Amino acid sequence: MVISEEVLKLLGVESAKELVLELQKALYGLKQAGRLWNQLLHKKLIEIGFEQSLTDMCVYFRRRDGVLLVVGVYVDDLLVTGTEQSAVDAFFGELKEFSVKDLGKVSKFLGMRITRC
Template sequence: MDTSTVKVTPGFAATWPAKHGDIPNAYVKADKENDLEILLHVSSGMDINDELQKKLGATNANKVALDLKKSLYGLKQAGRLWNQLLHASLSDAGFTQCISDICLYFKRNEKDLTAAGVYVNISLVTATGAAAVERGFISIALLSNKNLGSVSKFLGTRVMARDVHTYAPD
């Protein structure tokens, strides 16, 4: 993450209304690459009954393999696949990725400017109006973004919204 996201997004949040969220199990939301076949061994705790073994043409459970459909945390490409899904979701919602910082997205309409800062599975949405924050936050809801409410801290930076708006690093 570029340091501009850590500086700019909480800076906006200190001046504008903001919400932050967490996207649980982010990496496993992305599909694996279509041209890549990943097979897994059946784990020791999983029972494959005799009927299913016969149907699959296996002589025992050790001969059965599972075809992976989604990404896993341990895959080398998991981070890239998650980032592609996140980028596609934000782009579909009308956000434009910042040229100088790939973790920062903007959306402008007639009345409002909305900024979304994302670091892996942590999100912060801030805008010139509270309704725009809600709309921006809802646009990430497709990814099961868990609403953590008004932002008070983002990536180690405390955000204090007051009459005199300030933000202070911890």
């Protein structure tokens, strides 16, 4: 992977003609960042008992003690629903290492208006 001059300057590197760097984390804005985030989130969701949908790779679900949780993923936006609010609340606790926020009941997501029936 070649890192642009602008990114190198942000890292404090003046010249990289014979320099090799190993990035320990994805840098926001790089084309690989979204994919790396998705891989990290996927690993975490599987680790905490979610299964990836066979028909939509961006949907995960978990059934535990009769409670269903469904998570829709679009880059760094998550849409979470479940049969019990306490399970949804607990889910956000399981992802605390990622500093995710529960924005409450959804009314819009990715430009779509969401209504409850």
